[in-house]
Amino acid sequence: MTKRVLIAGESWTVHSIHQKGFDSFTTTEYSEGVKWLKAALEAGGWTVDFQPSHVAARDFPYTAEDLAAYDCVILSDIGANTLLLHPETFTKSKVLPNRLHSIRDYVARGGGFVMVGGYLTFQGIDAKGQYAGTAIEDILPVTLSRFDDRVESPQGITPKVALSHDTVASVNGDWPDMLGYNRVTPKEGGNVVVTVGDDPLLVTGTYGQGRTVAFTSDCGPHWAPPPFVEWPGYAPLWQGIVDWAAGK
Structure with a gap:
């Protein structure tokens, strides 16, 4: 049976100004950070549809x-x-459906949902992620800050498994350090599976007939540095998260 997942985001464009005395010029570079997550899920039998942010703006599905x-x-x-x-x-x-409401209704009817951390997820840098108070916060197993929720940890912070759970059942050994995460608060009924310091890294929960997961750090650099994305536990972790969320 085909397992199909939609990933939206994980792309960015950098526009640089190079000033050399009197003269200047600009360069623009487009990048994607999905390759590690996509490869991990495909190795687990998932068919992955990826919409970078600029594509998702127009093409992300309208309805549940x-x-x-x-x-x-x-x-x-x-x-x-x-x-x-x-x-x-x-x-x-033009009047169009609220796609955050559509995600909520999709999950309520039995869909799986995962939010991965970053500078523009949860609340993010300068609180520009703007998910607090939305339908996405309603379905997540965590409560979001109303402010910039980043915890930068350039010294490295080590995830610790706090609860035996299907999402991490195939992940063995010590976890590599991460370099930051979004600080959230678990809701009543949310299961804190993995922690970083005193904060949750991986929280699972349910909404209606569906399942939801908050993973508060990144799936790629910079918060997930090379030792993390190259870690043997990386693919089993993401396969476990998405399999569980989808009820597989």
């Missing part, structure tokens, strides 16, 4: 019925505004 084509939906480093402000709504005032 559209999302039902997927066993699981993952948002990673993509702000709420990208899904709320479809280009046709922002530039032409």
